[in-house]
Amino acid sequence: MEFIFFIILSLIAVISALMVILQRNPIHSALSLIVTLGSIAGLFIVLKAFFLAFIQIIVYAGAVMILFIFVIMLLTLRKDEFGQEKRKFQRIFAIIFSAFFLIELFIITNYTFFGKTEKILFTPADFGTPQALGRLLFTDYLLPFEIASILLLIAMVGAIFLARREE
Amino acid sequence: MVPVSYYILLSGVLFSIGVLGFLIRRNVIVVFMSVELMLNAANLAIIAFARNIGSLTGQVIVFLVMTVAAAEVGVGLAIIMMFYRNKKSVNVDDGNLMKW
Incomplete structure (x- = not known):
């Protein structure tokens, strides 16, 4: 299922x-x-x-x-700004590059995880619920949580400053 | 139970699509969307590993990644607005002011 x-x-x-x-x-x-x-x-x-x-x-x-x-x-x-993809050679190199990237990922995954039977460890009943995550966020990870809130504040101020129209 | 390697492969495919979009598109908004796609692929991998080892720490990390991504989108879209206002274009090739 x-x-x-x-x-x-x-x-x-x-x-x-x-x-x-x-x-x-x-x-x-x-x-x-x-x-x-x-x-x-x-x-x-x-x-x-x-x-x-x-x-x-x-x-x-x-x-x-x-x-x-x-x-x-x-x-x-x-309308003319939607497309206009010039530079054909760049597109070809991009496709080759991302294909190589994908193949590398496949190889790494093959070496490390694939074919091995993972046994799932014991997971508590409230795994991933808001209660469990919130308890973790407000105890063990309080400092990263607060830093994230400050980061959001800074980003908000920065976005307003950047998008403001200069007089 | 789906093996964790399947999730890692899916995450790798999504990440590669994001890389491809980042490289082939010239519209700066679509380039930005490709970055979001890559962030989500990484989040999926972290969640899959967190489920596999039965630890909630991975989910906390993803929560913080989402916060940073939201902040990044706010600032990034403001920069795109400025870019459009100055250049009257959203083509990344027009952003050549600091190019040597």
């Missing part, structure tokens, strides 16, 4: 990820990316990361992608 979910969700993720980079119109790319993020959230649920799956939907597929779509709409792109 879990395996069927994994296959379906990973197929959706890979196909929509390909759509992200192959669509000419950036709006279509953004919508495909929402589908990818949603299917990755489904994979998080399969991996028992329930809290992170919902955070993924709310923060990524919700807030971040809305921001992307807002910016695409604000920029009022003309």
Whole structure:
């Protein structure tokens, strides 16, 4: 059952990820990316990361992608700015490079993990729930949590400063 | 139980698609989306390992990665707005002011 979910969700993720980079119109790319993020959230649920799956939907597929779509709409792109991919040689090298990268990853995975039977360690009943993760965030990882909040504040100030129109 | 190697392979495929998109696209917004795709592929790998060893620390790391990604998107899109305002274009090849 879990395996069927994994296959379906990973197929959706890979196909929509390909759509992200192959669509000419950036709006279509953004919508495909929402589908990818949603299917990755489904994979998080399969991996028992329930809290992170919902955070993924709310923060990524919700807030971040809305921001992307807002910016695409604000920029009022003309038709000729959608495509115009010149430099054929660069594209060929990019395809070769990423193919090599993928093959390297396959080889590394083959050497280290593949074919070995993993025995799953004991997982507590509340694994991945908001309670368990929240307890960890507010005790052991309090300092990174606070630093992350300061980082968000700085990013907010920086974004407002950058996007401001100079008089 | 799906073996962790399958998740790592899926994560590698998604990451490679992100690399490919980063390299072949000239539209700066789509380049930025490819970066998001790569971040998500890495997150998936971390979560798969966290599930495999039965530790919640990996999920905390992914939570922090998501925070950083959100901050990065906010600043990055502001920079794209500035870029468009100055160059009237979203083509990455037009950003050649600091090119030697």
